[in-house]
Amino acid sequence: MDLLQFITCGSVDDGKSTLIGRLLYDSDAVSLDVLAALEAQNRTSAAGTVDLALLTDGLRAEREQGITIDVAHKYFTTPRRKFIITDTPGHVQYTRNMVTGASNADLAIVLVDARQGVVEQTRRHSIVAALLGIRRFVLAVNKIDLVDYSEQTFRDIVADYAAVAAQLGIRQVVSIPLSALNGDNVVRASAHLPWYQGPNLLEHLETVDVSREATTDAARLQVQYVIRPQTAELPDYRGYAGRIQSGVYRPGDRVLVLPAGLETTLAAIEINQQAVPVAVAPQGVVLRLTDDVDVSRGDTIVPLAQAPEPTRELEATLCWMVEQPLRPGRKLLVQHHAAKTRAVVQAIVAKTNIQTLEQQPAAEAQLNDIVRVRLKTALPLVADTYLQNRTTGAFILLDEQTGATLAAGLIEQTTLPAPELVL
Incomplete structure (x- = not known):
């Protein structure tokens, strides 16, 4: 079962925390004791349901102010996929926290209030997400119930965001109308949206391609540790440990140690102290070289044919x-x-x-x-x-x-x- 890490981002009060709460609640990913604790706090919405935002807003200041301040991570699993959700703040002053949350995400859900449309924070968070390398986006037009489930409002917002995406070079955007508070089109299709023929949010999250481009990129490994046990059993052992950042490595590859430019050959690749015939990103490995060359922490070992210029x-x-x-x-x-x-x-x-x-x-x-x-x-x-x-x-x-x-x-x-x- 593969893993999808995604963030929710957008402006203040667009409903990011409520959306995550709805995803967890409707997919039966909330434990009974957590639900009981929320109900005991007597924090319910006007409809008499549990305040779903409290499933992610865990800080006291967040609960008191009704806003998200820090980055929150939630985990859940469906029969099709595992998920790590990162809820990020909407306020401008917490943009740095949004950067932290986006740094490891595969996909960004950009929420837009159907009544407000694309606003400054929508653009700012889209820029930051693109800056940090996220390539898959979902435009979630939330609170669609507050505009009478208007198809025209949805189409106008989609067109506005398409212009933003084009300027940022964002090519993969799926637009979904929904109501996080009422559950319309989040985990289940909504009878209020007969004009929408696409997937609900969870369907898309379960099926979106999350294959890693890193395995097809040029091979890169930056050395984190130089391993020299110098024991009687391994008197001459020298290995270079690190995580493969991208690409594929195989014993026998001609490689360069950069920035020094030293050329040598991969003698062996080890994972968990066992030799392997091939290693790919993002595996942690130990590389062994045929020549006794000077390699230090921070040096990069790359295939000769794919070497960048320092x-x-x-x-x-x-x-x-x-x-x-x-x-x-x-x-x-x-x-x-x-x-x-x-x-x-x-x-x-x-x-x-x-x-x-x-x-x-x-x-x-x-x-x-x-x-x-x-x-x-x-x-x-x-x-x-x-x-x-x-x-x-x-x-x-x-x-x-x-x-x-x-x-x-x-x-x-x-x-x-x-x-x-x-x-």
Whole structure:
């Protein structure tokens, strides 16, 4: 049985937590003791049913304010698939939490209130989800009951979001009208929507293709540990442990150790101390090489025919996640999986206008801004662009002094043109 990890995102009060609660409730994934505890709190809706949002809003502040603040994870299983649900906040000030929730998701459910349509947070969360590599989207037009189940309202919102998706390069969008509060079209088809012929939400989640593109991408493995037991039984053993980020590895492959550029051959691949004939993403493995070459934590082992060019200059899109503004000249740390290096912001190329999605000039980045920047690193990075490889095209920025996370980044270019000479 395969696994689908998905997030719910969108603006405040669009019904994200209620939708998750409805999914869990109607699919019989809520235990009796949890239901009893909710009923004992005497928190019921106007219809006299359990407040389904409380199944995910677990913090006291969330219950008191009626909003989602932190990221919540829920797990459930149907006969067809296992699920991990991530409920993310809708408020602008909690966008950083949404970034955390989206980082490992395969699919994003973007909720839109049928009365409000596509709003600023709809665009912002769609940008962040696309930034973090999510390629499958569901446009859930919620509260359709409050517009009398209007087909025209649904069609208008679908058209508005299609323009947003086109600008962001989002190609896989399935649009579903529903009412999370009443259960229309969430787990079961609704008699109130005879004009809608598509799947209900759970049907789509159970059948959407979740095959991993990482197994067909160029092979990448970044070394996390160098294993040298130096025991009497294994006096010369040297292995390089890490998780395969993408692609396929086989013993006998000619490989390069980057950024040094050392060429060698894969002698063996081990999983759980057993030799295997092949390994694929995202397996954790130990690679052994035929030559005694210098390999350290953060180095990347790649097939000779698929080797990228290490770079110290890159252009990237950032979601800035702290209140202190980002300006050119700022020094910080780039964390690219196990590799870490100092870097400087050479320029802020542009900022995304959340309303129009256009790129505009900017002197700095403020909290929650989406900006394109140029970085120069102290040490070379072995990276791909996001379009080439979702996993190796992503990184985070850290504060040099505190180690706090400053931004999530998506690599757009790894080779920048030389500046023109002015004579």
